[in-house]
Amino acid sequence: MIHRHQRIVFWCLVGCIVAMATLLVVERQRGRDRILALGDQTPLEAPTATTEPVTMDFANDADGSIHAGEREIALPTDENARARALIDHLIAQYAQAGSAHPLPPGSAVGEVFLLPLPVVGYATDPKTPAALHPDRRATVLVAPKASDDPNAPAQPVSGGELAVVDLRSSFVDQHPSGVEVETLTLLSIIGTLHANLPQIEQVRFLVDGAERETLAGHADLTRTYTSRDTATPFHTGDN
Numbered sequence: 001m002i003h004r005h006q007r008i009v010f011w012c013l014v015g016c017i018v019a020m021a022t023l024l025v026v027e028r029q030r031g032r033d034r035i036l037a038l039g040d041q042t043p044l045e046a047p048t049a050t051t052e053p054v055t056m057d058f059a060n061d062a063d064g065s066i067h068a069g070e071r072e073i074a075l076p077t078d079e080n081a082r083a084r085a086l087i088d089h090l091i092a093q094y095a096q097a098g099s100a101h102p103l104p105p106g107s108a109v110g111e112v113f114l115l116p117l118p119v120v121g122y123a124t125d126p127k128t129p130a131a132l133h134p135d136r137r138a139t140v141l142v143a144p145k146a147s148d149d150p151n152a153p154a155q156p157v158s159g160g161e162l163a164v165v166d167l168r169s170s171f172v173d174q175h176p177s178g179v180e181v182e183t184l185t186l187l188s189i190i191g192t193l194h195a196n197l198p199q200i201e202q203v204r205f206l207v208d209g210a211e212r213e214t215l216a217g218h219a220d221l222t223r224t225y226t227s228r229d230t231a232t233p234f235h236t237g238d239n
Contacts, residue, residue: 050074056090057191057231059101059184066187068195068231083112083163083197090192091171101184108171110208113164117201160201163193163227169208175216182219191230200227 051072058069073089075082087109095105175182190203203225206212212221 054086054089055192055195056086056093057188057195058090058093059188061101061181061184064180064184066184066191066230068191079197080112080114083114083165083193083200084109086192086196087112087165087189090188101181101188103176103185104171104174106168106170108168110166110168112166114197114200115162115164117160117162161197161199162202162204162224163197163200164204164206165189166206166209172207172212172215177216177218179218182215182217186215186219186225187230190225190227194227194229203227 051074054071054073054075055068056071057066059066071089073085075085088107091103091108092105093099094101094103175185186205193200193203205215205221205225207221215221
């Protein structure tokens, strides 16, 4: 014999099942109506980025050379963002299968900052009247003596810009180690910036916003490099 409270529970369950089924049918129909309504609208055109020709300096590990190559890519208008995009596209080329200068995949650059030259600091300068700065005197960064060495520290030149390239530690930590392979990576980046942003006259490298001695044990990251055309053969034995 079925007790009265059991019959009540049974019919409550049946009522819940019917209500849930009705709700599912109604929601399904509403979803179909929304999809049909969207289908009747004229679709919006997706924004398209205009590509432009750029010159990239590609490294070749086989003969230690760098050659210029043309690419069509879309670049942002902001100069800092353009510099970063150029390097990102360059490193992406190296991450592809069959690359002549294979590098690990992934984002290599956190940010690129373009700063006006010459760099101005504060230090004791006997040429500046003490009355202007009782506790300190303004001074412009003193340029080192000219050198015939193409890899000599860069000299500040008024009117240009310094590019501070902040590399990611995830990229640096996985970079192949070796004098030539590390130097080729730096020269490739420098040459690419020089070819597309000629106002950049000097390049400095950081890693996660801090100074690091080398890229992967050899190439110097503590110095400032002169921005120049690097699409010429490079051999570690010649420098």
